Amino acid sequence: MSGEFKPKIIAFACNWCAYSAADLAGVSRFQYPPNLRIIRVMCSGRINPNFILKGFQNGADGVLVAG
C-alpha cells in the first residue's frame, strides 16, 4: 500500500439527472477513480443535512450532493 491519500466519497444523486448522468458516463466509458459510492434518491431536495453529517460520521472524506 502506498501512502497516497484515497478519499472515500459518498454521492447522493438525483434519479432524474445526476444519477442518469452517472449512467451515461458508464455508457460513454468515461473512467474515474473507484472510491465513489453513489446513493440514488428521487430528488436532491430529499437530502437532509443530517444525511451529509451521517456520511462524515461513517468515515467519508467527502460527500457530494448532485442534482
Added chain:
Amino acid sequence: MNAENPQNVQGSVMVVGSGIAGMQTALDLADSGFYVYLVEKSPSIGGVMAQLDKTFPTNDCAM
C-alpha cells in the same frame, strides 16, 4: 364520429415517424386506449431533436 358503424372502426393508429412529434402523438394515443404502430426508418427513435445540443430558452439538454 364514425359512431354509426363501430364494428368497422379499428382501435389502432399507425404513426409514421418517431421524432418528437411522432413520439408525443403515439404516447397520447396509447395512453388513452388505442393500439399504436410507430413506424421509423432509422434504427432508433428520437429524430432530429436527439442531434441537437441544447434547446433554448432554458438551455436544457435536448436529450
Added chain:
Amino acid sequence: MDKCIACGECAEKCPKKVTDTFNAGLAKRKAIYVEYPQAVPLKYAIDAPNCIYLKNGKCGFCAKVCPAQAIDFEQKEKTVRLQVGSVILAPGFSAFDPQKLDTYQYSQYQNVITSLEMERILSATGPYHGHLVRPSDKKEPSKIAWLQCIGSRDINRCDHGYCSSVCCMYAVKEAVIAKEHSPVALDTAIFYMDMRTYGKEFESYYQRAKDEKGVRFIRTRVHTIVENRETKDLSLRYVDENGKALEETFDLVVLSVGMETSKELAAFAGRLEIELNADNFAKTDCFSPVKTSRDGIYVCGAFQEPKDIPYSVMEASAAACWAEADLATSRGTLTKTKTFPVEKNITDEEARIGVFVCNCGTNIGGIVNVPAVAEMARTLPGVTYVEENLFTCSQDSQDKIKDIILKKGLNRVVVAACTPRTHEALFQETLRDAGLNKYLFEMANIRNQCSWVHSKEKDEATAKAKDLVRMAVARTRLITSLGQPTISVEPSALVIGGGIAGMTSALGLADQGYAVHLVEKQERLGGIALGLLNTWKGDNVPEKLAEMTKRVTTHSLINVYTGATVKASTGFIGNFETTLSVKGSDRLLKHGAVIVATGAQEHVPQEYLYGQNNRVLTHLELDRAISSDDPRLPAADAVAFIQCVGSRESKRPYCSKVCCTHSIKSAVRFKKINPEAQVFVIYRDIRTYGQRELLYREAREKGVIFIRYDLERKPEVKNDGDRLAITVKDHILGRDIEIHADLLILAAAIVPRDNEVLAQMFKLSCNSDNFFNEAHAKLRPVEFATAGIFLAGMAHYPKPIEESIAQAAAAASRAAVTLSKDRITVEGVVSYVKEFMCRGCGECERACPFNAISVQETDKAMLAAVVKEALCKGCGMCAVACPTGAASVHHFDDREVLTMVETAFEY
C-alpha cells in the same frame, strides 16, 4: 434484436468505417452501430449497404465476438400489412443542403459548416466531445459567423419562398452556447435580414444575447465568401444597410440551413394521396391545422409547415385528439391489460432476500470478479439465496427468478447488474408475476457505475461492486410493500374560456365522448375572434366561428355557461369540485380535468394620436371597420401601418407574434381593392414566419412600401389638416421622410387578461409578462405543472388561430389521457405524514413544488398536513422541510437512505 445487450463488442471489432450521419458527417462510425449512446432501443444495428459480410459473404467478425449470439445475417426485409383506424404523419423535415448554392462554397471550404454540424460540434457526444474546434485544423475559433436564411426566403436560388421559422432562434442559441464553450473571448456575429424571435421568451433571449452576451447582429445578406488558402480563414463580403461595401474575416462560418420536404417524402405523400401545397408541405387549413386532404390521415410537426419543438408537440397531441375522436367507439378494443396474481402479505416475515449477480456477458464479468461478489453476498444478513447469471435480464432468467422466488419463499430481491433507470421495470414485473409487491426490489448498479467506469482497476472495481451489493442488501432488508392507491376519475372536464381555443378543446373532448362544462364570462361565445375577418390563408373567420359555435351549443355532451365565472375550485386530478357563478347564482360542478383557455386582449395604445384622431385605428378596429363597410376605408388613398405598438419595448418586452401577418394581410387587401392606393408598413423586423412569408412577398410585389425604424427613433405622428403626417427615418435614403396618410393602423400588442385570479385559485404560475406558464417550454407545452390542469390559446402566449386550435386540441388530448381511465393508479413512492407528530406548521406545504401536501383541520380539530397522493412525485422536499420528522417518503425514509451510508465502505 431481443438478444442484443448493447455491449458494443461488435462495433469494436467491425473493420468497416462509414460516415456518421448522426454526427452530420463530421465523424466516422462502424457498419454495425447505435446512432448515439442514449439511443432507444439501445440495440446495435447492421448498416446493410455498408456491411462487408452482407455484400461479400466474408467477414462476420461481429457474429464471432457477440457474447449474446444476437447477430443474424439472415434477417430480410419483410412486408407487413397493418389494419388501422387512422394514420398520423410525423415524418419531419430534411435540412436544406447548401451544396446547391455556390455562393457559400460549402463543399469546397472546410470551415463553412451547417447549423446541424454546429449542433454536433457543441454536443458532448459529438465528434469533438463538445470541444469547440473548427474542422480544418481542429483549432479553437476566435471568430464565428452565422449566415441566416440559407435555403429559406429565397426564390431565386433555391425556390424556397417560405421562412423556416426556427433558424433565427437556433442561431442565437448556438452563438450564446458557443461563447459559453469557448476558452477564449469568442466573437460571434449573426448576419440576418429580419430577426424572427416571435415565440414565448424568444425576444428576451435575443435581447440578452445582444446586450449581455455581446453577440453581434448585422442586418445584411453576405454575397461572397473567400477562403484564405493557407490559414483556411474565411472572408465575408457584404453591403451594409447604408450601402457601404464591407469585408470581415472569420475562423468558422455556420450556414443556418432551413427546413424542406425531401423528394422521397413528397413521393410518399403522393402514394398516400394527400395534397401538398406549393412548398411541398402537407396542405391544411387554419381551422383544422392537422387534418390532411384525406379523411383519417392527420399530420403534425415540420411536414405541415416549418416549426419548432413546442408547436410540433402541440400538433402531435392535436392529431391524436382528432384521431381519437374518429375512433372513440373502438377505444380499448385492441389494447390489452396484463393481470397479475394476488400479492403476498410479507409484513410479519423475516427478510428472505435473493441476490442475482449479472455478468452481462463480459461487461461486468470481464472486470468485476462476479463469483467473489456472489460469495460475499451469501454472508450478508437476510440473504437466503444467491445466483450468478450470464444475463439476468434475459427472458429465461425472468422465468428462473420467478421460479426461485416461489420455491425458496423469497420475499425481497436484489439484482446486481446495470441501471434501475432502464431495467427496474422489467424486474419489478417479474416480482409481480411471482406474487411479490413490486417495491420489494432493489438494484445494485455494478455495470454503468462500476465495471464500465473502472475497467482498468479490476480489484478496486470488485471491491466497489461488493460495497454496492452490500448497500443494496442493507436497504432491501428495510423496504416494505407499498400500496398503489387508485383514485376514481370523474369523466368530464371544465373548460374556462369560450373563445376559439376553449370551444376547440370542448369539441375535442365531447367528440371523444366526455362531458364538458364550457364557461364563458361574456354573454356570447367566440372571444377575441368575434372581431376578426379572415385568417392569413383566407379562411372566413365569422363563418367558421358560427359553425364552431353551433356545433358547441348543439352538442349533447357540452354544457355551455355564458355570463359565468369560476368562483372557487378544490380537489385534484380526476376529482375537481368547482363553483361557478352563473348570472349571479352559484352552481357546483364535479369534473376530472380543467382546461384554461381564457385568451388575451388587444392593448390600448397610448401613442401615435390614438384616441385623439379618428383616423388612427387598431387591428381589431380595422377588421370591424371592414366588416361594417366603414366609409373611411374606400376613401383612403394612403394608408400606413405602424408595427410593434406596445410590443418589444422595455415595458412589454415580448413580440406579439400575430401583428406582422395581420398588417401585411390587411395591406395586401387595401392594394387589391385600390391598386393606386399608397400603402406603407413601418416596422422593426418583419416576422412573417413559415409560409406567411409568401404574403410578405405578395405585398412587396403589389407595391406596399416597407420602411424600417429603430426603437430609439420611433415614427412621429402629427395632425395634418384632414390627414396625418408621419415622420420616419428611412435607412436606405439615410434621412427623415414624411408620409401623408388618410388612415393609420396601429399593430397594437396582445396583452394578457387578468390571470391572477385563476392563477391563485388553481395554484398556477405566470411568467414575467403575465401569461400562464406551461410545465415545460419544449416538451409539455399544454400542461400546467399541477396534474390534471391544461392550457390552450392566447392565455399561454399571443398566437394565430391555427396555433390556438392546435394547442386547444392538444390540451383536449392530454386531458383525455386522464379521462379515459376509470381509475388512476398512483405511484407508491409518495410522501406520508405521521399525524401524531405533525404540528401543522405548514413548512411542507411551502416546500412542495407540486401542491401535493397541505395543512388541513383534522377530525380532532387539530391542524395537520395531508398528502394528496395523486399529485405527489415522491421528491421528499416535505420530509426535509419538516421540523418534527412527521413528514417522510415511502421507500426513501431516513432509515432506508442512511443504512446505505452506513454500509457504503468496507473497512
